[in-house]
Amino acid sequence: xxxxxxxxxxxxxxxxxxxxxxxxxxxxxxxxxxxxxxxxxxxxxxxxxxxxxxxxxxxxxxxxxxxxxxxxxxxxxxxxxxxxxxxxxxxxxxxxxxxxxxxxxxxxxxxxxxxxxxxxxxxxxxxxxxxxxxxxxxxxxxxxxxxxxxxxxxxxxxxxxxxxxxxxxxxxxxxxxxxxxxxxxxxxxxxxxxxxxxxxxxxxxxxxxxxxxxxxxxxxxxxxxxxxxxxxxxxxxxxxxxxxxxxxxxxxxxxxxxxxxxxxxxxxxxxxxxxxxxxxxxxxxxx
Amino acid sequence: xxxxxxxxxxxxxxxxxxxxxxxxxxxxxxxxxxxxxxxxxxxxxxxxxxxxxxxxxxxxxxxxxxxxxxxxxxxxxxxxxxxxxxxxxxxxxxxxxxxxxxxxxxxxxxxxxxxxxxxxxxxxxxxxxxxxx
Numbered sequence: 572x573x574x575x576x577x578x579x580x581x582x583x584x585x586x587x588x589x590x591x592x593x594x595x596x597x598x599x600x601x602x603x604x605x606x607x608x609x610x611x612x613x614x615x616x617x618x619x620x621x622x623x624x625x626x627x628x629x630x631x632x633x634x635x636x637x638x639x640x641x642x643x644x645x646x647x648x649x650x651x652x653x654x655x656x657x658x659x660x661x662x663x664x665x666x667x668x669x670x671x672x673x674x675x676x677x678x679x680x681x682x683x684x685x686x687x688x689x690x691x692x693x694x695x696x697x698x699x700x701x702x703x704x705x706x707x708x709x710x711x712x713x714x715x716x717x718x719x720x721x722x723x724x725x726x727x728x729x730x731x732x733x734x735x736x737x738x739x740x741x742x743x744x745x746x747x748x749x750x751x752x753x754x755x756x757x758x759x760x761x762x763x764x765x766x767x768x769x770x771x772x773x774x775x776x777x778x779x780x781x782x783x784x785x786x787x788x789x790x791x792x793x794x795x796x797x798x799x800x801x802x803x804x805x806x807x808x809x810x811x812x813x814x815x816x817x818x819x820x821x822x823x824x825x826x827x828x829x830x831x832x833x834x835x836x837x838x839x840x841x842x843x844x845x846x847x848x849x850x851x852x853x854x855x856x857x858x
Numbered sequence: 859x860x861x862x863x864x865x866x867x868x869x870x871x872x873x874x875x876x877x878x879x880x881x882x883x884x885x886x887x888x889x890x891x892x893x894x895x896x897x898x899x900x901x902x903x904x905x906x907x908x909x910x911x912x913x914x915x916x917x918x919x920x921x922x923x924x925x926x927x928x929x930x931x932x933x934x935x936x937x938x939x940x941x942x943x944x945x946x947x948x949x950x951x952x953x954x955x956x957x958x959x960x961x962x963x964x965x966x967x968x969x970x971x972x973x974x975x976x977x978x979x980x981x982x983x984x985x986x987x988x989x990x991x
Contacts, residue, residue, distance in 0.1 A: 755946075758946060759942060759946070762942030762945055762946070763942050765942075765962065766941075766942060766962070769962055769963070770962075771962060771966065793949050793950075796949050796954045797942075797945040797946055797948075797949045798945075799954075799960060800937075800940050800944075800945040800948055800949065800954070800955060800960055801940050801942065801945050801960065801962065802937075802938060802939075802940065802960035802961035802962040802963075802966065802967070803962060
């Protein structure tokens with residue numbers, strides 16, 4: 572009589588879990604710094620529990636069957652959390668594939684006397700575990716991508732601060748490459764801040780921009796023109812010699828824009844426009 | 859028929875646009891304003907568009923036209939209070955409003971106009987008002 576493989580596996584659940592945990596613990600890449608053994612055991616037990624519960628002889632060969640959905644969910648949760656905790660892809664992969672080893676080992680010992688059933692069961696287990704492995708990597712990558720997206724957002728947020736250097740003077744140091752999306756953010760932030768603070772002069776410092784090509788220059792010109800429309804004046808400062816060279820070689824006309832070498836010079840120019848003066852305090856002479 | 863009121867204030871004309879402009883209204887404003895500049899011999903036109911939240915290429919052109927027309931009739935135009943979104947839209951449309959001056963708000967716009975008129979009419983005095991602080 573053909574043995575019920577899923578029942579068999581359920582019966583041997585404890586043994587499988589032990590084997591699996593031992594496999595994981597024996598592996599050289601075990602990350603005790605990221606996850607304690609107790610946590611690991613709990614996580615593994617949950618996944619195995621879900622898997623064996625969903626497993627029946629009918630759906631054994633059908634990896635896309637509905638019964639496996641909760642298992643995949645658990646697995647997805649585990650791999651996303653592993654991605655966030657900083658496990659490497661290899662470590663995450665080994666986690667799932669060591670379960671395969673444990674399952675196969677149990678099958679091997681239990682079905683020693685029935686080679687044809689053993690072969691059948693092993694093939695099916697292989698297939699099932701492979702699909703679980705693929706899913707693990709998929710969700711692992713998704714988790715990583717989420718982290719990258721979040722970081723990109725954060726960088727965009729951080730990298731465009733608008734600073735009030737003086738009453739009526741704003742400074743905006745731009746660090747990193749200017750692309751269309753960032754220019755939009757920079758422009759919006761700057762214009763909003765101009766309205767909020769009632770400033771009449773904005774200094775755009777591009778000493779942190781690694782390279783200026785015709786597109787970046789175009790973005791800069793747009794920003795300056797938009798500030799002018801708002802009724803404020805825009806000064807560009809921090810033009811390094813290499814940037815000056817490329818701008819002229821590309822034939823970009825920046826003559827309509829006030830450009831200064833350094834932020835200090837730009838500030839001085841702004842003071843001039845606002846008719847402000849910075850003076851050294853004269854020491855009072857005792858008569 | 860809706861009309862945008864044009865107020866006279868000394869040598870200046872004041873236009874505050876409080877509703878969203880539609881094309882007909884804008885062309886009417888253009889012709890009314892030119893007429894008023896002629897009639898009152900105004901030296902400056904101040905257009906407040908702080909309530910204008912939507913702008914298209916036509917509106918941008920009208921604003922530019924008003925500026926150029928006033929210019930050849932010897933009046934300076936200042937557009938004040940432009941919203942950030944409007945400014946970005948105009949730039950993206952390629953309309954830089956070269957002929958008109960701009961200011962952040964009405965107060966600053968008035969200052970700018972007075973300055974322009976003063977520098978037009980008489981050579982600037984050498985006696986600057988001393989700041990006593």
